[in-house]
Amino acid sequence: MIERRAVFSHRWLPIALVAPQLAVTAVFFLWPAYETVVSAFYVQGAFGGSEHFVGLHNFTALWDNASYLHSFGITLIFSAATTLLALSVSLLLAVNANRALRGAKVYQALLAWPYAVAPAIAGVLWLFMLNPSVGLLARALDGLGVPWDFRVNGTQAMVLVVMASAWRQIAYNFLFFLAALQSVPSSLIEAAAIDGAGPIRRFWTIVFPLLSPTTFFLLVIDLVYSFFETFGVIDTVTQGGPANATNILVYQVFETGFVGLDLGGSAAQSVVLMLFIIGLTVLQFRFIEGRVRY
């Protein structure tokens, strides 16, 4: 019989190999998550010490918390815009790269690097370019007659953080889209061309539907990213301002806990966010499992 699994001669070797990863997960994810869930059911005194169980109070209080509800709405707008922008721009780039197949190698390499840039640095770069007083882009906009100051204009601030956040996700999406595009058999596109479809119709009726598993996967990844990993961008660029215009939920959690010192409320907000990610993950697995494979 052919042994198909990787074979380890010792039992402890595979355990030793995964142990560090497990430890990191336990210490930096499972334990804090557990602590968060527990403290979501308690109210703490502002100066520590006193702590008592309040059941679901921290959660129900969120309903009456105007700033939390505002943040919720902001998050929906922010996440939808970031995801849509990241997906559409990367798809556009991938389609073009796929067409100019010969140059694809260089192109891929060029587009992969922003992904390596930490989100905060990306944010700083954007901030520089759009700095109302010294930024190149800001000046260009002023020159075009668009007064630019995201420190006072909430919409502009939102546009800025959306662009800065989407920016990092584009290269990641691009690589997936390009791989998916390259796996579309060229004979399908040729058959469609012979059937009379022009390039645009071919894309929307043949290529795009065949990309849908990839698109859905990236949709979830980008949503999760925009919900949870954009803290760095917000903190560097706007700190949630102006007037809470970019105060998305992850930032709200931080504000409530570390600035407002309401640890219980902050924990409850975290739990809501966690439920979100769990929901998205379940949805994704459902979709992938039930997916008709072509």
Next chain:
Amino acid sequence: MAAIEFEKVKKAYGSDAVLHGIDLAVDKGEFLIVVGPSGCGKSTLLRMLAGLEEISDGTISIGGRVVNKLEPRERDIAMVFQNYALYPHMSVYNNMAYGLKIRRMPKAEIKARIDKAVEILQLDPAMLQRRPRQLSGGQRQRVAMGRAIVREPSVFLFDEPLSNLDAKLRVQMRIEIKRLHQLLGITTLYVTHDQVEAMTLGERLVVMNGGHIEQVGPPSEVYDWPATRFVAGFIGSPAMNFMAGTIDDSGEYVILEGGERLALPAGAAYAAGRAVDVGIRPEHLTAVADGPFSLSVELVENLGADSLLHAYNEQGAMICRLPGHSSLLPGQRVTLDVMRDAPIHLFDSETQRRLHSGSGRSNG
């Protein structure tokens, strides 16, 4: 007027020339078969006609209209691909309807055309709502043909459409394609590797080699009068036997390498001393008590209706088709002769071209 015309058509990928000037006219309603070894440019020729590949030089016209610069959709052609290329995310019905919807055909007419195609191809109508992956290879093949038929194009292109099917299904589909052509009468170009398809399907056969056309003609003519040594060796299975030889001084005999003497066919004057390749088809050899070729049996393949004798001597190997079962055993000596009145084929060793137009031989 020819339905399709290739004039000095060339194709090069960068500096790699793939087709070196193809001239070919296809009549309206004709079924033309294109054969040739792998890499000789058959698919390229078809793809240029379809508009999937740019034409490097020369012109291609369809129905008298030069199509060099036209998009595939403007050429009024339909193509059946080797891997079927069915749209995996669409039902069988939508696969067939795709091209018609693009042409904004009314729904009722689309349905009528698909119903008709389903009937012609003897597809199970229940299959129409399935996805391609839920079909067998043969069914997919039919759907791919259905997608081509419903369009009612002026030209059908087939690129090795049956090569992914098992032998039995291939026979069945071959007959079906032939029947379809008789029914619809649409000009068809059909690329294949298969000897049987090449011989039986079409009205004319185009034999290609290395980006050139070697010969064009009805299959039986190509078989009986191969114009070049290449065609002689390529068409026919098992392949023709070849022997090197020289025309003797009288110009009436050819002396083979092994010293055997064969009478030359009448109908041409042969230059004495000319180096030639002599070709004899396996079915034109027979085992005799006394003959020019003396060989040892290597093996015998009993095919049922007849058997193939593989034998060899110092000059090389020969294959002979013997009627019925053969009782020859490996290692046995066997003597072969060319059958009475069977053709031998002579090709100039240098130009590789056929030397004579007549056939037959007077046994000498």
